[in-house]
Each structure stands twice: as structure tokens, then as C-alpha cells.
Amino acid sequence: MPISNQIPSQKASLSTQTPSSSPKQTSLFPFVFYIRSHTSSSFHTCCCPHLPFPPPLQPSIFLFTIARSTVPIPTITSGVGNIDKEREEKEHGDVGLLLFPVPVPVPRLLKHMATSLSFSICPASTASGFRLRASTMAMATTVTAPSTKVAPAVIVGGGRVGRALKDMGSGQDLLVCRGESVPLNFDGPIFVCTRNDDLESVLQSTPPSRWADLVFFQNGMMEPWLESKGLEDANQVLAYFAVSKIGETPVDGLTDTNPEGLTAAYGKWASVVAARLNAAGLSCRVLDKEAFQKQMFEKLIWICSVMLVGARHGGVSVGAVEKDFRSELSRLITELASATASEKGITFEEAMEERLCAYSRAVAHFPTAVKEFKWRNGWFHSLSEKASAQGKPDPCPLHSQWLKELRIV
Template sequence: MLLLSILVVGWALVPPSTPVRRGGRVFSTELEVVEEEVAMGPPPDDPNDVPAVVVGGGRIGGLLSSLGPKDVMMTRTSGWPEDAPAEGPIYVCTRNDALDSVIDATPVDRRDDLVFLQNGMLGPYLESKGLAHATQGLVYFAVAKLGDAPVDGVTDLDPQGLTTATGKWAPAFKARLAKAGLKCHVKEGEDFQRAMLEKHVWICAFMLVGASRGCTVGEVEANYASEFDELAEEMVSAGEAALGITLAPGYLDRLKAYARSVSHFPTAIKEFSYRNGWFYKMSMDAFAAGQSDPLPIHTKLLYDLNMPLPIPI
């Protein structure tokens, strides 16, 4: 009776002569849409989502394992699990300082399956480990505390979300996130590098301005937007030169739109060698070559925070 009532209400709200478009198809009425959805039942599981090893039981690791089909958990100190699936992604959901131990614990013939989900510019580090082509994910969703439902990083400028992945297991990561209603884009080559640079500039610029002002991400966007703009433009220019890419116009607006969606985030300088250290090394290299600093605003803000610089990279 409940289903019949729903169908009747759907028919009553939309007259039979009103065409309805859904998923690229045109139905005669909303009633036809409801009838087809009922007949089809829930969408089938995406075959790209396969059993995985999840490294780290924190907020992101806990989310991924809760969505997965027969995953096996691993910690930074537990060693390689004996019951790990013979193939499939290895989602690394740890802090950057645990990456060495995770890679060392992973069998050599499985390291191509590692999926790195950390913040920061990981390229130089992964190259040093022979993993230049490893799967990477740029995470733009948040889990407030362990077990909470995730909140997607959609903005008023990017309603389709910002999370992006590249590499062998990118489709698997996308399929896993879809189970939680989270959006993910799969990009390769320069398209991914552009997305990576934008994410990197976002976290490095907002954290640095926020730390220097003692405020949240949202307060930076609301009260110190001009300072952020100057620093971010400097970082983008240096990053584009280093990577040989050009960001699409409007990147400042996109970065600030995401800041508004996570306005409560606190700010701090963390994991320096992977984040702001990537830019700081450009300054140190320029000084060593007798050239002017390509990032003078960035360098000044770092020294104003009384950080123990110079830091070897």
C-alpha cells in the first residue's frame, strides 16, 4: 500500500503530459521514473571495489574499511598481514612520518598496489622510493571523529566535489568512496598535477597565513583574503614553473570556496618537508645559485614564525 501511495502521489504531482529527463533518458512522466527505479532495485556494487589492505585505523582508514568488501587491517607497526588478499589496493591512511615503515613492511611485489592518501607534495619522496607511478589520492572529504559520517568537500564553485585520484587503483578508490555518497574524479598526467598543485597551495597558504595570524581557515578567508591571495599567487607561480604546468583561471576563487566549506579547520604548520618545505627548498636552491628568492612572501612568513630554519630538505 505504501508503494502504491508513493506512485499515486508522484503521478498526481506531475501531469501525464510532462516529460521528465533522468540520466540522459526522457520519460513520459515522473511515474515512469519511480516505476523503473522500483523495478531495478538498488544499484549493484561497482566491480572496481575489491578487497583491500587498509593501513591505519584512524578516521579515514576507519571509513574506508567500513565500506569495503572483506578488507584486512594493518597498522604502521603490525607488519604485513598474513591474510592479506593476493591482489588489490593497499590504502595507506597514516601520517607522512609512517610512510617509510609502511613501505618497508609491504612485500616488494605488492608495492605497486600502494595508494597514498596523505597531504603534501609526495612526488619527490615517492620517486626516491621507486614509486613515482604509485596511486595517489587528493582527499577533500572530512570525518570529524572516528565512526562519524563523512562530509564531502563540495563547494559553490565545484558542486561535483574536489577529491581526485590517479594511478592503477584510482577507479577502485572512486568506487569505494561512492558507497558513502562521496564524489571522486580520476585524472592522469598533467590534469592530476594541476589538481595536486591546487590542493598543495591550498593547504600550505591557508595554514601559513592562519598560523601567522592565529586564526582558523574560515577567518583567513573572511579577514585576511588579500594576504592569502598574494601568498597563493606567489606559490602558484613557483609551482607552475617547477612542474611545467599552468592552472586554469579562477584558482584563487576555487581555493577560497573550499575554505568556506571547511571554515572551522584550525591552522598550523605540519609535516614541513612534505608541505611548505617543498616551496622552501625552491628558495634555498635559488639562494645557493646566487639568485633572488622566488617566494619572498613565503620565506618571510616562515621566519616570522621563528621556525628553526634553514631546514635541510
């Protein structure tokens, strides 16, 4: 039935006016656009702070077509409402979905936004209410995000992450490379961006009076090593942003289950880390120790399960593990989560498997291999060895079996 028989004709305009209030690290915008590019199969995002829409209509689903931007993100939402996304993309080209309020760092107002988009209302279905289709789009413009002062830091390690953190700074950071000592007279945090096996030498090169300022960006099970050094409350960061190579712009770890981002920080320098990442348009949550510990174990379970399943299938990509070997992945995630909960007395939030699989889709191109065994799968293997020595059942039987299959243990 024509829409004119249902409601009066209406149009909504989308503008790129930035908020006039004082700069904040995070603002709540009405919508976040996720846009897929057919040409490169990459993903793009832009945020729109203002979308006037005539009441009382409050559509739950929006559909639009837009030209590609140049800033990639690692995921796209799917399964929203009952829109046939494949059909719409085939008919109308690049298609994106609008999400409802999500906390978004102000600098994520990207450079390639349209000055205006005109939408006309058309009926979708009784389940989804109404749908908006873009009819025109103006030329692109530049949006400048409010500047944020970034505190200077010592950065240990000149690899991809270390260089990226330095590029996020204000030019006052000090980069410390392999074999160099951390200065005593440089106030502020010390970002440690080295391989896990280099941590011992980093500690030896750092004055003991500065150990409390160390901020560890490493993956894996850090607790035993930190405790052995008296650093139980050390600053830590779970970095979910990806840097493909030195000099490349970091890509945030946004997923369809966590569009607000997954990167998290803990410790006295956590807010400083978050401010630096936010200023670069990346998400970062500041967590207390208990919440951070849960997130740390979730990432450990993800990397140990996905990499092991992928390795036993010839080193297929992370995306292939999630898509083609989901059953194996699910069993291993469940097993490792149960063993962790029993050993550490942790109660994980529900839907862990969905969160970890969503992240797998976000980094689908990553290769798989069991690496840094001591810092990753080695911790779960130690639980199995401890149980065996005590005459108890193996808490990780599947994990143990597959490690033996690959002759890792």
C-alpha cells in the same frame, strides 16, 4: 502584477522515484538541492531525479522551503541570480537553491527526501525569469540507492580515514595497524592512510612485490619521496572528504565552484577507489597523471598558504583566513602558484584563487597551523634555498618572510 495576468496557473510536482535503469556509479539528475539549517548552522543536501515542469517555462532560479534532513555537506551555494537570500530566509525560514544538471553519485539519493513537493509559479524579475515557491510538502520517505560491489582492499592505518574506508567496504577488507606487516597473498589495492612520517615504515612492512598496489591517501608534496623509492607512478588519492572523528560519516568536499566534488584519484587502482567512494555517496574523479599533478599542487598551495596566513594571526580558523585576511591569502596563493608553475612547467587552470577560497569556505571550521613542514611548506622553502644558492631572486619572498616571522626557519 498578478501571475494570472502573465501566464496560466501551473503547478509542478516533485517525486522521489529512483531511475529504473541499471545501476551506474554516476547519474545526471536535473537538479541538486542545497539546504541550510538555521538551527545548527550546518549544511544538508538531497538530490531529486525528477521534476516535471510545463514547457516553455525554463526558470533559471528556484526558491523553496523544506524541513531539515540529517545528512551534512560542507557548503552552500550563494550569489545565484539576484534573489535576496537573507531577506527570503528571514521571511520563509530555511532556504535552498536549485542548481542545474550536475553529475551526482546515485547513492547521494538521501534517506530523508519528501515524497512530493508542490510548487506554484510566481514572477521574480526580468533578470531571473520565474521563481518557484514550495507550498506543501508530504511526509518523508526512504529512498534506497542501488548497491555497488566494492572490491576488497588492505587498509593500512586505523585512524579516521582508514576506518571510514573500511566502513565503506563489504566486510572483506583487511585492516593493518601500526607494526603489522602487509600480507603477500591478499590481492587488490593497499590503501595507505597513515601520517606522512610513517610512510617509510609502511614501505618496509610491505613486500616489494606489492609496492605497485600501494594507494597513498596523504596530503602534501609526495613527489620527492615517491621518486626516491622508484614509485614515480604510484597510485594516489587527493581526499577532499572530511571525517571529523572515527566512526563519523564522511562529509564530501563540495564547493560552490566545484559542486561535482574535488576528490580525485590516479593510478591503476583509481577506478576501484572511485567505486568505493561513489558507493558511499562520495564524489571521486579518475584523472590522468598530468591532470592529477595539477590538482595535487593546487591542494598543496591551498594548505601551505591558508595554514601559514592563519598561523601568523594566532591560528584563526580557515574561514577567518578567507574572510578577514583575503588580501594576504590572495598574495600568497599567487606567489606559490607562480613558483610552482616555473619549477614544474605547469600551466594551472584559470580562477585558482576562487577555487581555493571556495574550498576554504567549505571547511571554514578547520583550525590553522603550519604542520608537517617537510611535506608541505618545506617544498616551497627548498625552492627559495635553491635560488639563493644559485644567486637568484627568491621565488617565494613573502612565504620566506612569514616563515621567518614565525621562527619556523
